Amino acid sequence: MSLRSRATFIDRSGKSYPLTDPRWRGDDGSPLSLSELPGLTPAQIVPLERSIWRYQGVLPVDPASGVSLGEGWT
Known part of the structure; x- marks a missing residue:
């Protein structure tokens, strides 16, 4: 299983976005964080x-x- 299928970007509101979706900020304008990985x-x-x-x-x-x-x- 690849990193791209396990990780997501998360904005301040908690909404997740796939890593394959090129974006610099969440829909709410907040910066993105990387979800935790094992x-x-x-x-x-x-x-x-x-x-x-x-x-x-x-x-x-x-x-x-x-x-x-x-x-x-x-």
Whole structure:
């Protein structure tokens, strides 16, 4: 399950908006906050991966579209 399907923007009144809806403020004009997300668990870490992609289970991008520059242990 991706971040986009789990998180939402929330305005001051409590109204939620999907992350896929490009907006800078709520319908009431208030700034938006990001909804709380569950934390990272050890099961979501790919232990043999030596880059930022070891956390692919919680990153908001599709791992298939990821690019690595050989950064290692980021």
